[in-house]
Amino acid sequence: MGGFSPPRNYRHLDDRSRSTRSSRSSSGFLGLRSSSEILELPQNLTVCQLNIEGISKDKCDFLSKMALRERIDVIVLQETHTSSEMDLFSRGQIPGYTLVDFINSASYCVKSNFEDYQSIAKTQENNIFLLTVKIAGIFIINVYKPSNDQWPENLVLNYHPAIYIGDFNGHHNLWGYAENYRNGLALVSWMELNKLHLVFDGKTRKSFYSARLKKEYDSDLCFVTINNEVPLQASRDVLSGFPHSQHRPVIIKIGNEIKQFPSLQKPRWNFQKAKWNEFAKQVDSDLRWIPPTSINYHRFVGAIKNAAKKFIPRGFRKNYVPCWSDETKSFYNAYVSNPNPENADAVLNSFNKARKEKWNNLMEDLNFTHSSRSSWKLLQKLGSSNIAQPKTDSAISPNAVASRLVNVSNSVKLEKRAKKEMKRRVQKQRKKMKV
Template structure:
């Protein structure tokens, strides 16, 4: 039938039913594939072997009981995946049913590892209940060192004309690669501060010192900083990758020994755990808040603030406080207010000396604010840039 054709794949077997069915496809270039073997009487479990790996395509029809053991064991490294229609807390259901308990017991007895990540979306999205469920599962056998066969799973978005979501299962060693966010990391020790000061001195004179231009001021500083301060970030990297990891990877590619993959993944896990412990013990907001906030941003715990225009103005708040105040203005108070000098030390414009004093009193290494401007950029502002800040603060005041 034309409905069973998938471009780029070959259909090697299928089982049909008036209400459900299953099919197994392979790529044409796949070698060492045995003929499919029906395992169950109803034909809804099919086994093929690719090299040394036995693959069981499984489907349990709804409302059909399972005996124990639920699935047959395998003498080879094996992967069982399909729609099991079973409920159990091990794969995200709030309660267990009889079929799920039998399946969990089989996995325990046969030393099969369930590939389940609660952080990923469910493999089935019910259009009626508008909730995600996990009927589609994958079990893999354990290798000689007591670790599961190297395998990973990725649940994709909803598939057209189906409530099931496609699931990609990658069998074999897959070194985790991290894609970092495009946030530049500044190398302040190699910054050309004289050139930075000269550029800000030249460019700041064309920008009026008003609160409306503060965003343009921050963009100007970042633009000048990118030209005079080394910066960059790693687009792709593997955390805690070492020469030992490289050696183990080459050994696995040559021999295909699964024990080597276990040693490699365990070495990466132990190195990351040590890195995590050191990061937690050394996180200190007192001496270097910049490092602490950088770590929190990497962990996703420092979400960018959402700027919202307040519906209540400062004038309305002060007016309400004045109306609710129980203080009765006396004649002496009114006389004192009217006799105040129109100009005093509090109403004088901010000076460059005050800006210099404030910047000198601030420690280096502090984290950037919501504008993303590091304190070192302000400490190395040109004289005209410091005058710009003084005028800005005067306008705000």
């Protein structure tokens, strides 16, 4: 035996990505954090946007628990249905959060221990409310447009870096509607005029459920500014629901992120680091003493395993960051010693460069004529077969289930003797409960 070479696909990781949570450095910029061999670049700001459809103390308590659970930094609300500041203070205090600013149906709240915020402007254009606040160096514009009003033309807003979130009430194919309406077309023109980028993923849950039409839509949108043809890094997710509101909470995470992959806690052979020449010599030496008969198959397997244990490393990684190279690690160490924006950008640029090289190599190695198995597997991962369908709320209410049980029970006919026996047992059980 000779000329051993490692298999092409030397490792298969059945991992699931895990998003990292936020932390800040003392300088206020994106902070890198290291904990027991875990390398991560977390988000800078987490924002929750919600059309609350009338604010109340009970809704504020529920919103506070949800925000603390999701680690929300900023809460952006629309349709508070408050007429004055006193009205908002009387029934719109969110425990753990401080009111920053408000305008009619829109308001801002930040964490009570948060200090880096500033109210910038309040604007009303054609009955459309724009509330601008600068938080942690990012302009956040709270937008609320009633459904019957038209989006204004030539509306230019020169904020950067900025994120526009709220209830836009416009229909367009870009965010999942079947048809393009006038408001949606005007909104797309405004987006192109201001050079904005739409943060939207059609695979996520819809942000609005119409109780009248029994359909789901995406009227709550998010736009970010673009710098050097690169949009502000942001991700959008929609939670399951909110009581007494047809809208669902939308979570916007602003900032760069390096995802880490927890490895499957199962030992694997690392063929890439194997000493194949020594392995071949060991196997050849052992096989000389094994007669080539079927009854010696177990001895042959034992010889292979023996040599593998000596010359092929076996184990598992506690965590895994794809495309994390030695160059990226050196930039990361430089950032740890000197946490400033330049070093953080160097980490991200090195990381993105390695990812681009890996993607280019992967595309160049695609060969459907020689071995199409890996190529089709990659296409399946990128295609619709790998889409995780979001969990939808059940349309059957508890009252409907109870009514069905009552109707079914009434259709069952019992004999008089059986009914009397059941009543007697119920009365007996009630007496025991009273005692």
